[in-house]
Amino acid sequence: MNIVHRTKLPLGLTLLMVMALVLSACGTGAPATAPGAADVTEPPAAVDLTAEPTPIVNAFGDCSDPLILWHGLTGTDGAVFAVLLEKFAKDNPDVCLRSEGIPWDTFFQKYPTAVAAGTPPDMVIFHAAEVNQMASEGLMMPMDDVIFADGTLDKADFNPSVIENITYDGKTMAVPFDNHGWLLWYNTEIIENAGLDPDNLPKNGTEFLEWAQKITTDINGKHPTDEGFDKDNVEVWAHEFTWPRYTIPVTLWQFGGDVTNADGTQCLLASPESVAAIQYWHDMMYKYYVAPPAVPGKMWAGDLYKVDRLAFMWEGTWTGGFMKDNPDVAAKTKTAFINSLAPDGTQAVKLDSHIMSIPTGVDEDGVAKAKVLMAYLADNGAFWATSGQVPGKIEVQNQADVQAIESVAMAAKEFNEIGRTSLAHKSFIEIQTAYETAVGNALASADANVEAELKAGCEVIQAILDRP
Structure with missing residues (x-):
């Protein structure tokens, strides 16, 4: 079964071959240096870059x-x-x-x-x-x-x-x-230190910005609303734009926007609702300074969270494993439904x-x-739940041993109440790449024109949708 048969495939099948660029996956580490490599006198063998793992x-x-x-x-x-x-x-x-x-x-x-x-x-x-x-x-x-x-x-x-x-x-x-997707993980200690109640979270985007400005702190202890706040040297962030694969749809849906309409015939990425959703993130980064800019090289949310530099983290159910490995972090962490960033408090979450x-x-x-x-x-999904994932069968989700895992129980409740899946479309990989690129461009700098970037992305998506 290890032999790969090389055949000429249709375009659709070829597109499947690049899914690693758009799917959650476990990365492969760099190859380790061979023991005694410094003593080798012969030229090293050529590396076959086409060899499969x-x-x-x-x-x-x-x-x-x-x-x-x-x-x-x-x-x-x-x-x-x-x-x-x-x-x-x-x-x-x-x-x-x-x-x-x-x-x-x-x-x-x-x-x-x-x-x-x-x-x-x-x-x-x-x-x-x-x-x-x-x-x-x-x-x-x-x-x-x-x-x-x-x-x-x-x-x-x-x-x-x-x-x-x-x-x-x-x-x-x-x-x-199973069911897996976004969940809110939040640091109760940071929230309490800001004088806020971790058991009474903000209900909408307006309330969240008020919280965020109290939580975000620079290296001198100043907040974004304080004179002399150093936006280039922030010590604690309120929020972060995590994996676009989930964060983009969740925010669009909360604001009443989407990538396409329900039947996949019209692009909605440039609709007023969608623009407002991405503009909110742009404002958090470049106007209110409560989230780090979404630029290449920024720290992963988990790394910030691990060292008490991030209060609210939108991350996957698989973060349960991260918490197991970091019990000191887990001790001051609670989970909840994804908090709404929309003005009216609409909740939505993407699941897969x-x-x-x-x-x-x-x-x-x-x-x-x-x-x-x-x-x-x-x-037998109850055992699989120990990995942090939610069992697929609802009756298994309700078993006592599954409900005893706090994050899994919370995610199951969230997915069953407000969970949505991405558009099922034969060209979803291309559509996904197009909207992620457009939003990435919209959030790339303080000067980026959110509406213009989303319109450009929508033109690409509409062309895909218009194919026979």
Whole structure:
């Protein structure tokens, strides 16, 4: 399964190969220096820059024809996932499996190539956001007759927004494994030190700016409203523009804007509501000085948060692992629904899902094995919740051991009450890249014209939407 078959693919499949630029993934570190390298007298061997990363392979059970599973869970959550698969193998001794954890960029090269070559894995795990494009390219097998029609799983047991997102041409193409997305993580100590109540958070954008100006402090202890405030040497920030993949849609939706209309025929990125949403972030950075400018090289929000330099952090459910690794930080952290930045206090949050799917071309035996594993993972999501992710099945979310994990319980409640998914579109990668580029340009400097940059981005998006 490690051989990559090089075939000429349609444009749509080729686009899938660059998904690593736009997906959450665990980065790969720089190669370590070989022991004794300084003593080598011969010229070093040439590095093959085209070589693909080695998958993280785990085998469970012993048989000649294992279920082959490909996924991109190669970070801290991958360790939890490996233990869950080990539990599956013990509970299902008649099904052995081979799990290959592959960095997302490589995954999205290998997967369409394997399907095109007629050698797909038996099962894959990726994201709900990619389903529409994957399905439109014929890479996925519908799950209705496989696992839903016979009652093995019930679509009503999952978040309806996710089910809608993974439905293509009236067919349910996958099974949700989890729900993940943005959550508010906030430092109670910083808030209390500013004379504010961490149990009574601001309800709208106006209130938040008032809080933010009291929280933000320069190296001399001055606030943005104080004379002599040093905007170039801020010690504590109120907020930060975190991953655009989630922060942009969340803010647009709060203000009543969006990237496109509901049926994906008209770009709305330059609408008055969308412009107001991005202008709010621009003002926080360059007018009120309560958020660091969104420029290359700025510190990651987690690094600021870890050293008490950030009060409000919009970050993913996976931050639970970060908190486990930093118990002193976790001790002064609480979670809540994403705070609204809109004037009227409208709440909205983007969620996504790791989904389980069977590739096109898998034989009956592979389908049967994948079905067993899918049902097991869906029913045993409580263990997966220890990674910080929210189990896909709502009844599992409500189990006591899941509810005992504060951040997971909060995220589950948030996603079920106000969660939304991104537009399902066959060209969503291009659309996503276009709006992220436009917003990045709009926030790149104090002199940037937000409306003009969003209009330019909308022209690109509209051209994509107008394709046949």
